[in-house]
Amino acid sequence: MSDRFKPVHGFSVVALVALASSAPVLAAIDLRDYDNDLMRDLDKTIKYFEPDITAKNADAAKEDAQILLDGFKYTENYFSKKNAEDAVEISRKGVKVISDVIARVDGGDFDAAAAAAREAPQLCKSCHDLYKPRLAR
Template identity: 35%
Template sequence: MAALLAGLLVAGAAASAAFSLDGDLMRGIEDTTRSLDSNVSLKNKEAAAAEAQQLVDWFAQVQGYYEAKGDAADAVGFSRKTHALASELRRALASEDYDAASDTLGLLVRSCKTCHEVYKHK
């Protein structure tokens, strides 16, 4: 599992040259997070799992983007934390632990908001 995660991070960093953060991506993340919150509350395992996986993939790209950028240490930290939380959320859903998934989703949303306070208006 660790090797897979490391591979995804390397791939995300390599792809980051062609990847850019834009409003469409962030709105997609926000919309997916809202839908995921609903699906976790409804215990809709399949939809929630698919949305959690999408967040894992997107946050791997965001992390790779900031790591490749090189001048955004805070953003690297925020993106690593958010990627880890998305992965934790995916694991909670896989084990059908909806309470843990809900708690982790709350932490993920707060992490997003913290990053946006620093970087959204730059």
């Protein structure tokens, strides 16, 4: 009877969920050589990024974009040296999103640029969820 197997199956799912939520999910990476000054620059910059775009301030938006682009290139390079492929992938998406924004700003399409810019903070967060220590959630 297949009914017999249901409780077993149910238990294993519960066990897996319990394991996933209680085990430390942070990948063990030595971050001593990580550039936190750069991260703080990114943090400041990303706050102005979308507002600069919606204000149609092309020069400021492109300055912001350049800092963010350098940031994602830094993380791409940094995490590829640590063989953290998921972080590299997130960084590449960041490079792509920011490049998109620059192209839209250059084309004068500030609405599309702002829409693309709104994707960036989620990428910061995705990487932090995986690799930033002492995260509250």
